Amino acid sequence: AGGQPEVLQASGVLMQFGGLKALNNVDLTVRRGTIHGLIGPNGSGKSTMMNVLTGIYVPTAGAISFGGRSLVGRTSSDIALSGIARTFQNVQLFGEMTAQQNVQVGLHHTFRSNLFDVAVHTPRYKRESAAAANRALGLLKFVGLEAFAAEEARNLPYGKQRLLEIARALALDPQLLLLDEPAAGLTAPDIKELIAIIRKIREHGVTVILIEHHMDVVMSMCDTVSVLDFGQKIAEGEPAAVQADAKVIEAYLGG
Ligand code: ADP
Numbered sequence: 001a002g003g004q005p006e007v008l009q010a011s012g013v014l015m016q017f018g019g020l021k022a023l024n025n026v027d028l029t030v031r032r033g034t035i036h037g038l039i040g041p042n043g044s045g046k047s048t049m050m051n052v053l054t055g056i057y058v059p060t061a062g063a064i065s066f067g068g069r070s071l072v073g074r075t076s077s078d079i080a081l082s083g084i085a086r087t088f089q090n091v092q093l094f095g096e097m098t099a100q101q102n103v104q105v106g107l108h109h110t111f112r113s114n115l116f117d118v119a120v121h122t123p124r125y126k127r128e129s130a131a132a133a134n135r136a137l138g139l140l141k142f143v144g145l146e147a148f149a150a151e152e153a154r155n156l157p158y159g160k161q162r163l164l165e166i167a168r169a170l171a172l173d174p175q176l177l178l179l180d181e182p183a184a185g186l187t188a189p190d191i192k193e194l195i196a197i198i199r200k201i202r203e204h205g206v207t208v209i210l211i212e213h214h215m216d217v218v219m220s221m222c223d224t225v226s227v228l229d230f231g232q233k234i235a236e237g238e239p240a241a242v243q244a245d246a247k248v249i250e251a252y253l254g255g
């Protein structure tokens with residue numbers, strides 16, 4: 001993995017909330033085609049890093065480039081359209097919409113219909129809607145949810161809701177997918193299914209940044225792991241080496 005070109009590079013990222021440095025001079029290089037783990041105790045800055053990478057927060061200082069372009073100061077939707085998709089630590093679905101509709105929401109960027117097309121349901125709009133419906137079904141199938149297509153998202157079991165979020169993120173056809181604790185609250189069989197899906201996503205050429213606190217998941221899946229503690233990167237490398245690192249053990253025991 002070390003030889004792969006980098007898809008994302010962050011350097012010197014500082015994210016200050018008042019007096020708190022949620023991220024303090026963090027460097028991160030993510031190589032194409034890898035699953036890159038981001039771990040650390042609660043409150044160490046993992047979700048903040050994701051929020052900075054996806055334009056939800058503008059870093060106080062630092063540089064971030066994706067595919068050679070700077071991301072700093074760009075809007076979340078611009079960043080999403082440029083190829084970075086994500087899921088959130090807490091499920092964020094449209095509960096009263098069906099599973100399929102939730103995925104189709106993620107596909108609107110592919111539409112070329114203008115307001116007129118939409119308003120009077122021109123052939124172009126109908127064609128695009130039909131294509132989006134098909135693609136949404138394909139994505140549901142990819143994550144094993146085709147049987148739930150017509151079900152309201154809020155009625156899906158929790159583990160399936162998390163997979164639905166992943167399907168919706170994939171609708172953006174991302175180069176880079178950020179997953180914030182996708183296994184949190186899942187049962188062991190659900191976690192196995194999730195792992196298989198994340199591997200399949202990577203096989204399709206999508207690079208993944210995975211925030212995860214289940215160590216077995218991190219260790220079995222990630223090519224590289226970066227460890228945050230109090231907003232600073234304290235270790236990085238292959239999973240086995242990181243797990244044996246004295247600073248990492250101390251951070252987890254101390255926290
Ligand atoms: P993690 O995801 O590693 O558990 P977070 O990135 O959520 O940690 O939080 C890192 C630190 O930043 C915490 O101390 C948290 O309270 C703080 N923090 C995160 N977001 C904000 C915010 N919007 N305003 C103030 N403090 C925040």
Ligand code: MG
Pocket residue numbers: 046047048089
């Ligand atoms: Mg978090």
